[in-house]
Amino acid sequence: MVEEGYVSDVNEAFIRYLGTDEYRSEVERDKPGAEETIEIIHSAGGKAVLAHPGLIRTDKEKFEKLLEQLCGYGLDGIECLYTEHSDIQTQYFERLASDKGLIITAGSDFHGERIKEKNLLGMDVDIQLDWLTGDSRRG
Numbered sequence: 001m002v003e004e005g006y007v008s009d010v011n012e013a014f015i016r017y018l019g020t021d022e023y024r025s026e027v028e029r030d031k032p033g034a035e036e037t038i039e040i041i042h043s044a045g046g047k048a049v050l051a052h053p054g055l056i057r058t059d060k061e062k063f064e065k066l067l068e069q070l071c072g073y074g075l076d077g078i079e080c081l082y083t084e085h086s087d088i089q090t091q092y093f094e095r096l097a098s099d100k101g102l103i104i105t106a107g108s109d110f111h112g113e114r115i116k117e118k119n120l121l122g123m124d125v126d127i128q129l130d131w132l133t134g135d136s137r138r139g
Contacts, residue, residue, distance in 0.1 A: 035073040047076040049105050053093055054085040067096060077103035 007013045017023055032040065038048040050070060056063060067075075080093040081104070097104045 034070055038070070038073045038075060042074060047103065048074065049077040049079055049103070050075060051079045051107065052082045052084065053078060054082060054089040064096070067100070071100055071102070075102065077105050079105045079107050081106035083108050 001007045001013045001017070002009060007016060041048040050067070053063070053067075056066070058066070067078075078093050078097045080090055080097055082090075085093070094104060096102075
């Protein structure tokens with residue numbers, strides 16, 4: 001859209017077109033399911049991590065059932081440390097990760113300064129080296 005001159009930048013594309021209710025309701029977008037997504041990530045040599053779980057709008061019981069299902073598909077980790085998680089959420093997700101033997105990750109949801117201005121690269125958290133190297137699971 002930018003290259004064709006319809007919009008001046010990616011942010012404008014989302015504001016005017018891609019982020020609208022009309023686009024979301026009328027444009028079919030095939031997306032792989034969770035199991036297929038995890039398989040694709042693993043086949044590429046990656047680790048499948050549930051990103052910013054605090055933004056999943058469901059109750060605790062349904063979330064834990066979802067997490068159990070994802071673990072059955074081979075989920076490797078949970079993004080426990082995230083800029084929009086409260087301290088209570090962070091502790092909850094760390095406990096779940098520990099209980100299930102999942103790796104703990106951190107993220108700022110940085111997608112570029114022009115796309116998400118408030119989500120800066122990096123954040124002020126205490127990250128243990130073994131979380132990043134995969135030498136051990138937190139426990």
